[in-house]
Amino acid sequence: MRIGILYSRVRRDEKLLLEELRDRGHDVEKIDVRKQRFGLESTTANVADLDIVVDRCLSTSRSLYATKFLDSYGVPVVNSPETGDVCADKAKNSLALAEADVPTPATEVAFTKEAAMEAIESFGYPCVLKPVVGSWGRLMAKIDTRSAAEAILEHKETLGHYEHKVFYVQEFVDKPGRDIRVVAVDGEPIAAMTRSSDHWLTNAAKGGTTAEFEIDDRALDLVERASDAVGGGMLGIDLMEVGGEDSGEYTVHEVNHTVEFKALTEASEVDVPARVVDWLETKAEAFAADAAGSDGDAIDADAEDADAEDADAEDAADEVVL
Amino acid sequence: MTTETDPVLAEDPITGEEIELPADVEVGEIIDSPVTGTELEVISLDPVTLEEAPELEEDWGE
Incomplete structure (x- = not known):
């Protein structure tokens, strides 16, 4: 497949992804968004014939605009600009979760x-x-x-x-010194980890220590619903345990749309980049099938139009005869 | 002749010293300078050139 990757900085996450894509023989088109221009009908980026583009922009604003433009050209892109729009803004994120009845602070x-x-x-x-x-x-x-x-x-x-x-x-949710990060693709978890710290902020980026987390049925359900609530895609879904560690009750405080998975790769036994690429391949096939279906519909519609024109011509001929 | 496992050498744009990069270095990759700790961005591979990486901006993240 020809797979594009939107980026402005190659982190360890992007390197893992590039490595997995190349190992599988995919033709990878790296698109540094800082060097491109995006017009109303076309772009300087080499997106022709890409089976799918994965957005890995570090900058949220670039991510939102670049995916929106690619989507407008009909280039298959994940995550979708709609998902990005909801996830990039905490207020929209909270509203989407609440509207889907996903428990959220x-x-x-x-x-x-x-x-x-x-x-x-x-x-x-x-x-x-x-x-x-x-x-x-x-x-x-x-x-x-x-x-x-x-x-x-x-x-x-x-x-x-x-x-x-x-x-x-x-x-303020009085979590038990840790929160939970689940990386999921269209609601299906790839792997999960806890992020623990004595500080109230437990983010891995803030130095929280990580450990693999086994997802229970309740968390599984919430991950699926949270993913649906923001439009699906490859997401980092953050949960806090309510009522203490292993209480089995959670609140979902955030869904991230350009999720980093380096820390999860280190914390988990799962080959996260491999699972991400599995999903990208499936999405690309689905986009191609949709496009073929649309073309088929267009051909069918053209054929119907032609049939109608033939019928009109026959009617006209009949009228002449009559 | 270089191989895929040979380390890559490049000039640190701040100190001018020669630094060693991973063999599989990518354009766009960020390297911490072993000399100053400054974040450096790989601009090209042939030859390998580095520039000081952009400062973190407010909308960066995941």
Whole structure:
């Protein structure tokens, strides 16, 4: 297959993916989005005849626009721009999960520091303030007191990009020193790990230690539903245990659309890149089958049109005869 | 003659020192300079050239 990979930085994750793709004999087209232009009808990127393109852009904004443009040209791309749009924004992410009845932490969004302060006070202390766009646990604030809340809100309002004035306030979930990351493809888990830390932020990027996690039926169900809620794809679904470790009850706090899997590869026995490439091959085949089906439909429609024209001609001839 | 397992040598753009890169180095890959710890991006492979990698931006992540 000819498989494209959108990137702007080759991390260990992309290297693992490239290695697996090449080992299987796929023709890989690396597309550095920083060097390309995207027009309304075409792009400088060499996307002709690609069976599928996988988005591995490190930058969320580039990821969203590049996938949107490729999708508009009819290039099969994963994850879809629709999935990216929901996952890239924590507010949209929370709404999608809630709309799908997936348990997710109580959340409020406010647009002024006064309204945000009211939201914080209504949650009580501690609660959490997050940027709507961001990753790796950056700029997350656990707010323990009113005076801390006042200071953080003032800083965000004064110093931040306009998106920092979208105040995303969330209940603090007292997790048991760890959360759970599941990497799944269209709702089917590839592998899962716990991320543990003494700090309230347990992200691997923040130095959390990882260990393989065995997914139970409840988590399995939530992963599938969370994936559906955001439109499916290759996703990193983050869960917290509610009511203590091994309680079997979870809340889903986030779904990530350009998921990193390096840490999971190290924590798990599963060959994650191999499973990802299995899925890419399946998706490419499905896209090709859909395209062939659409062509078939178009041919059928053309044939129907031709039949109708023939019938009209016959009617016209009949009219002449008559 | 080089082989796939031979280390690749390139000039550190900050210090000018010659540094060793993995044999399977990729264009776009980020290397930590063994001299300064600075993140360096692989710009080309033939010859191997490095530049200081872009600074982390706010929308980077997963």
